[in-house]
Amino acid sequence: MKPALGVCYYPEHWPEEVWAEDARRMAETGLTWVRIGEFAWSRLEAEPGKLTFDWLDRAIDVLGNAGLKVVLGTPTATPPRWMIDKHPDMLAVDAQGNPRRFGSRRHYDFSHAGYRAECVRIARLLGERYGRNPHVQAWQIDNEYACHETTVSFSRTAVEGFRNWLAQKYQSPEALNRAWGNIFWSMDYAEFAEIDAPNLTVTEPNPAHVMDWRRYHSDMVVAFNKAQADVLHRLTGAPLIHNYMGRILEFDHFDVGADLEIASWDSYPIGFLSDRVDETSEHKHRFLRQGDPDMQALHHDLYRAVGRGRWWVMEQQPGPVNWAPYNPAPMPGMARLWAWEAIAHGAEAVCYFRWRQAPFAQEQMHAGLLRPDSAPAPALAEAAKLAEELAAMGDITPVQARVAILFDYPSAWAWEIQPQGADFDYFALVFDFYRGLRRLGLSVDILPTDTPDLSAYKLVLAPGLFTMPAPLRERLAALEGIAIVGPRSNTRTEDFAIPVPLPPALPDLDATIALTESLPPSVAEPLAQGGHVIRWLERLEGHADVVVETTSGQPVLVRRGPLHYLAGWPDAEALSRILQTACKELGIATTLLPDGLRVRDTATRRFYINYSPEPVTHDGMTIAAADVTWKDLP
Amino acid sequence: MKPALGVCYYPEHWPEEVWAEDARRMAETGLTWVRIGEFAWSRLEAEPGKLTFDWLDRAIDVLGNAGLKVVLGTPTATPPRWMIDKHPDMLAVDAQGNPRRFGSRRHYDFSHAGYRAECVRIARLLGERYGRNPHVQAWQIDNEYACHETTVSFSRTAVEGFRNWLAQKYQSPEALNRAWGNIFWSMDYAEFAEIDAPNLTVTEPNPAHVMDWRRYHSDMVVAFNKAQADVLHRLTGAPLIHNYMGRILEFDHFDVGADLEIASWDSYPIGFLSDRVDETSEHKHRFLRQGDPDMQALHHDLYRAVGRGRWWVMEQQPGPVNWAPYNPAPMPGMARLWAWEAIAHGAEAVCYFRWRQAPFAQEQMHAGLLRPDSAPAPALAEAAKLAEELAAMGDITPVQARVAILFDYPSAWAWEIQPQGADFDYFALVFDFYRGLRRLGLSVDILPTDTPDLSAYKLVLAPGLFTMPAPLRERLAALEGIAIVGPRSNTRTEDFAIPVPLPPALPDLDATIALTESLPPSVAEPLAQGGHVIRWLERLEGHADVVVETTSGQPVLVRRGPLHYLAGWPDAEALSRILQTACKELGIATTLLPDGLRVRDTATRRFYINYSPEPVTHDGMTIAAADVTWKDLP
Amino acid sequence: MKPALGVCYYPEHWPEEVWAEDARRMAETGLTWVRIGEFAWSRLEAEPGKLTFDWLDRAIDVLGNAGLKVVLGTPTATPPRWMIDKHPDMLAVDAQGNPRRFGSRRHYDFSHAGYRAECVRIARLLGERYGRNPHVQAWQIDNEYACHETTVSFSRTAVEGFRNWLAQKYQSPEALNRAWGNIFWSMDYAEFAEIDAPNLTVTEPNPAHVMDWRRYHSDMVVAFNKAQADVLHRLTGAPLIHNYMGRILEFDHFDVGADLEIASWDSYPIGFLSDRVDETSEHKHRFLRQGDPDMQALHHDLYRAVGRGRWWVMEQQPGPVNWAPYNPAPMPGMARLWAWEAIAHGAEAVCYFRWRQAPFAQEQMHAGLLRPDSAPAPALAEAAKLAEELAAMGDITPVQARVAILFDYPSAWAWEIQPQGADFDYFALVFDFYRGLRRLGLSVDILPTDTPDLSAYKLVLAPGLFTMPAPLRERLAALEGIAIVGPRSNTRTEDFAIPVPLPPALPDLDATIALTESLPPSVAEPLAQGGHVIRWLERLEGHADVVVETTSGQPVLVRRGPLHYLAGWPDAEALSRILQTACKELGIATTLLPDGLRVRDTATRRFYINYSPEPVTHDGMTIAAADVTWKDLP
Ligand SMILES: [Zn+2]
Ligand SMILES: [Zn+2]
Numbered sequence A, B, C: 001m002k003p004a005l006g007v008c009y010y011p012e013h014w015p016e017e018v019w020a021e022d023a024r025r026m027a028e029t030g031l032t033w034v035r036i037g038e039f040a041w042s043r044l045e046a047e048p049g050k051l052t053f054d055w056l057d058r059a060i061d062v063l064g065n066a067g068l069k070v071v072l073g074t075p076t077a078t079p080p081r082w083m084i085d086k087h088p089d090m091l092a093v094d095a096q097g098n099p100r101r102f103g104s105r106r107h108y109d110f111s112h113a114g115y116r117a118e119c120v121r122i123a124r125l126l127g128e129r130y131g132r133n134p135h136v137q138a139w140q141i142d143n144e145y146a147c148h149e150t151t152v153s154f155s156r157t158a159v160e161g162f163r164n165w166l167a168q169k170y171q172s173p174e175a176l177n178r179a180w181g182n183i184f185w186s187m188d189y190a191e192f193a194e195i196d197a198p199n200l201t202v203t204e205p206n207p208a209h210v211m212d213w214r215r216y217h218s219d220m221v222v223a224f225n226k227a228q229a230d231v232l233h234r235l236t237g238a239p240l241i242h243n244y245m246g247r248i249l250e251f252d253h254f255d256v257g258a259d260l261e262i263a264s265w266d267s268y269p270i271g272f273l274s275d276r277v278d279e280t281s282e283h284k285h286r287f288l289r290q291g292d293p294d295m296q297a298l299h300h301d302l303y304r305a306v307g308r309g310r311w312w313v314m315e316q317q318p319g320p321v322n323w324a325p326y327n328p329a330p331m332p333g334m335a336r337l338w339a340w341e342a343i344a345h346g347a348e349a350v351c352y353f354r355w356r357q358a359p360f361a362q363e364q365m366h367a368g369l370l371r372p373d374s375a376p377a378p379a380l381a382e383a384a385k386l387a388e389e390l391a392a393m394g395d396i397t398p399v400q401a402r403v404a405i406l407f408d409y410p411s412a413w414a415w416e417i418q419p420q421g422a423d424f425d426y427f428a429l430v431f432d433f434y435r436g437l438r439r440l441g442l443s444v445d446i447l448p449t450d451t452p453d454l455s456a457y458k459l460v461l462a463p464g465l466f467t468m469p470a471p472l473r474e475r476l477a478a479l480e481g482i483a484i485v486g487p488r489s490n491t492r493t494e495d496f497a498i499p500v501p502l503p504p505a506l507p508d509l510d511a512t513i514a515l516t517e518s519l520p521p522s523v524a525e526p527l528a529q530g531g532h533v534i535r536w537l538e539r540l541e542g543h544a545d546v547v548v549e550t551t552s553g554q555p556v557l558v559r560r561g562p563l564h565y566l567a568g569w570p571d572a573e574a575l576s577r578i579l580q581t582a583c584k585e586l587g588i589a590t591t592l593l594p595d596g597l598r599v600r601d602t603a604t605r606r607f608y609i610n611y612s613p614e615p616v617t618h619d620g621m622t623i624a625a626a627d628v629t630w631k632d633l634p
């Protein structure tokens, strides 16, 4: 595979006179992809039914004639103002009952059939006009599903959809009452029509109710996306893509991804460090202008799985952004480093967002490759340098890792619904495990829980998996390598009930969770083998072999042969020890990397990526701050 | 009195086949009481008017035949879904104007006459069927009034009730305007119908308005409870009980308690430490798995007063709960300790909540005496041990303390309405005084302010009493022992105005509050006699004798003979000194207990209760962590 | 000018019998002004159209006959309850869509034409009756515009007014779409009637939309005020005044002030220190009972500009207030010190709020000059002492400062709309500059940005000016003294877009902001010349002379002759150095004052004001804590 670079461009924002010069400079920089159109509905259809494609025809022509390949977006994340008059109830409703109004973006309800039909209509019109256009070589559907907390809506429309979804699932109110345990507080329903959204209840609603509510909304995102994918698949052979976001878990990305050819995501390392990485302020200070060393990589590996191997970075941060609490500039070199890291993880393309900084509207403080006055911003030269390096390198072939983490969106919803400890969070747990592996120099695959064959992996981690279907438990128990399951894995049935016999109920592993503690930040239970358990500690009963225990003798990690159950949340030290021990047993070489350095292997090379603000020495090389280098693998 | 143990049980949650075995195991454990039915309305009346009592008949039979006495609950805290269709306006409304919806519990408005009639109806039906059933030896009305902030409702129904209540109270709008001082910002009303709830005003509403609003809602709780109590009193001779909560002060518990035979409360020491005790994180860390050493005792003593001597713990935490920010497990021994402490304070019964952990719905992470798989949870053995100890001990006779604190619910509302300092809180003030007495080894009685005769007490504390009617002031002034009044006591009239002559206006005590300061946490005014004043400091004028003063000579504690006025909030050191000095003068022996140890006297024994996580040595004994022991009194 | 003292009085709160005695005591104290009437609408018009002036006639008579001059307030901040029935949609609406209800004050929508007409009516009635009354020598219109966040309303009325305002401004939707950059996310409007308030959008609304929304509301305050001013100007020759608040910037005070003769403000130093000064807790602890040493002075200088030289303190804190998080008492002497400081800054009058503490309603914990029992509160003697000192001193003549700061309300709105860094705040920036000058012993003038002639000033600071019209840039470039512009000055066009060529685009200054960083509190970029840049750092390009740079060589302060651009937010050390250097170059003597001491010059005297809690020695004098003294200037 030959990775490519690209950029996001908004011809509708600029005078037509500058398009050609812009296209020329893009090509000159070494960019080959240009994404356009995803917010342009008002320019395509200023009044209902009055379509205006000529400017887009010309824009595609100008870009294509400069040698660029176009990713064309369906503009359904930004319905024009007239759409609200046509479908007044298309707006999503917040948990307080207020419609979320026109005036920014993503102002629609995934459940609204009328709006979904409008989206299929505009997608069809675009597909009919550009589906066979030779310059249009990929499509993007909508933009950043779920961003700005737009998955769940408390609208009448959503509630009606939910009732139908429940009727399909449970067939009778009695079945639903049993499944949810509605007898608990006389919450039984006599008809599906009595069921409401689980908001504004006096105290917490039934978690089973909320879980189905969350599943329903995830399904609506899938259906919304599929409706557009279906019509475009009939009209074009080009691949379909969606651009997901970072640490947004409100819908099942694997389900959406199943209807698309390529997954992509929008990578804003500095913004994310500030607003969605759980870390100490020291860590955030150290990586202020670089971003967290594992946050991007985790998403690269996750979206590689969502795309079944095919994935892009659709938006790559090039400079300061506008939306984080604080917005420092990237250290020189980072715009290149981030893209190299994506490529090392197998990205087919990395597109910078955006070509020229917009001097107006919401994102005027968001840097581009060009400044508003069209002078080069710092990232432009870094992109050009990277393009040259890529041209020189030739093919890059991904390789399967030996270590995998199972990832499951419904588990994220479940732990959000029932954290039990105020800081118990599924993503944070997975992130700790991912970082633990990376700090040991390992390349990691992230896999959906229904991956049919895990036999190629030596070490498989299954932290926090809400519900583990029997086949999954069997697959893990049958692994030749080591499986580490837990904490809190398989602790609920599909109906959000505690299974009896009690969890984790792993095949032939004699271990039962007798009691669970969530622990405040001030508590860390010391382990006899070093490190501590924090946040979460399950009291195990049974006769499984004890691998790790507290200093008071309470089992924390138990095993039956290769199958392990981990009964608590290990701190970094304990986790590192557990992972190193497992790797040693498996004959996987590990090395504790210098702080901020990460490595990633492709089929033929090892890439060294230095996120730290100073040079690091490793493997006989000194790698400058914010630099990337590589060695051929033997 | 022979204290008894019990448990809360939900036959409707389990297959009928297991009831008998459950009952057998309860009896075997030494439990004698079993509370049932309080959330079962949907099982009793699945459709309006279609009553189904047979399952409850059988459940009571099974339990009774095993030798258990039943506490039967009226299920009015959980109206079924059909009730909302029948009375769509029965839902309480939050301060933002949103109805608080169906889907959990306590979804009703205390002001709603239609719902109140439904409650009387179901209570009557239950009373008619079970009022003379020999197994049903006590009744619980509703469940945890006020829990989840359900006292106050901003509904149309409540506003209309409020207007009528005001019309009754004031007779004319002119009288109301005068009482509230509505002239202040042209807030006068021409008719009662113009008066609204005091929410959503531009800036703070008139505190007199809010105070009446709070009084009205307290009265509605009293009326709601009385309606059921009245019908049940006609149908049964068994005692009526309500189960109050911890640190919930939104209605006047003395008023509700006046219509019931027995008070009870739901004691969750570890959850309360986490979510409603104001303490340092060091303290919370130290008592993480034990609960605060004074929080339970204060409520025991308070509810003993509410029950006019007769009181229970209706729900006793047995293991981790589900609802606090963090939910650690009790230290081994605490399930026994907590119950022993209640008994030492005079509880007639202590019932654990609940028999078996429910694997479904909202409280699935709430431990029981049994695990979801019916295996014993740790608390079961502790309950059995306690049952044996109780059997061995025989009668326990309460005794009146020599020290009392006056407690007043309207004062709590008043200081919430007008804190003046951001952390001024009535409960916190009383708690400091209570803890100060307990740390000196004293047993304490808590009394309502209308206690007609205080003469049996040597030391009476009256902190923070909003309004002190003249007879109360006279009673305190006439005390032979010592009365300590203040801070902020008697500083408002019944109409929430500053009285003139200025407060505290105590009989013959020449002391006037000339000025009041509230102080931020960074300020502590040192006292010449040791310790500091924090949070609150009144500048006194007058010629009363000065007992304690600041290092700059400002009087803080003044007296005329036995009558003291305290003009500030003392820190622990200052308070301890003040209390010790008073006790010394009164000939009451005090001893500063080791940290975490508490003592409580009955007529014949002194109980030693060790909340600390390590053994303590005191009175020549070493008491293990989480242990209770006792000595006969001479 | 001979400054005077006064007091705020509410005859309607007290029995008529005490008015004469109150008036006598006021005069005896040396007060000459008494403000009355501003909340008395319900007493003037208890029912629609039923006017009752006789009590007010008598009150004015009693006060006037005692020798007092009356400031008569229009009572439009507190419409009576019947007004809401007459104009049900007159209530402002909060951002969540809830009407802000009756029951306190300021319950009206500035956009509401019907209510505005009612206000004109009552103002006319008052003007007709008292406009020529010899005792009424000044008028106050309404009370504390914007207090309690009452400028902006999200009502239907406001939205309709906004649409008309936009239509006037832009003339066509196309022009508005272009100005706002609505193409950005397909936010174009086809008609003005489609435009809504910018609340409840899914993510942030267009900043240009919000900016116009804020401008519209400011204009509504101006129009509201002008309507009353116009009618009163026809009926009286006495000066018209409004009493502004501290650190409330929601409307353009210069615009409102243009229609009035005198500006005034309500000065609550201790309350403001607690609730609206951004400072460390050490600083707040040190000045707990004095208030911040610069907060009052800044407002004095600002409102002197708003009043075009004529200004008062209409409400002066006399003791503890009721509305701050904590409410300590002023240190003895502060009630005198604060008033003296105002007078040194040119106040014509200082009125204490209020005469007697009200024992009822919302402000019962707000001290007065008298206690509720009519005994003197501590401030009464301080006021009397000050009156004597003033009488002894004779005329006080203000003098123009040599140093000025340009102040701009729309810039405050702009930075609030787009802070870019979470703690970037316009007022805080200006306050840092103001404090920096004051710590050097300088007297400062604050000026509106349209001040036609700046030539009398040697040093002019223009921090954070959102938009700088070309004439302003020219005036600053032409200054003979030094102008320091920035940070973030002139970075937006009037349409809230980044101008091209890029900012700051100052005449002949070769400096361009290539990139902007906002920095979290943990980051401070060290400067080669000492001190640091915090919060905000712009990367400059160009060949202007570098005056200050980071230790890594990035320019921070650049100049072309006297015109400087400052590309970051300097900390106190860096700012002091920059200001000292500039003053040295200009020949302005500076001296770093002892902590808490401030000086202020009039034409003939230098006043020394000691805010610190201990005596300070300076200029050969020792000034006691909370004391004021003065020296004749040579
Ligand atoms: Zn984005
Ligand atoms: Zn409860």
Ligand SMILES: [Zn+2]
Pocket (backbone or CB within 6 Å): C144, C266
């Ligand atoms: Zn005020």
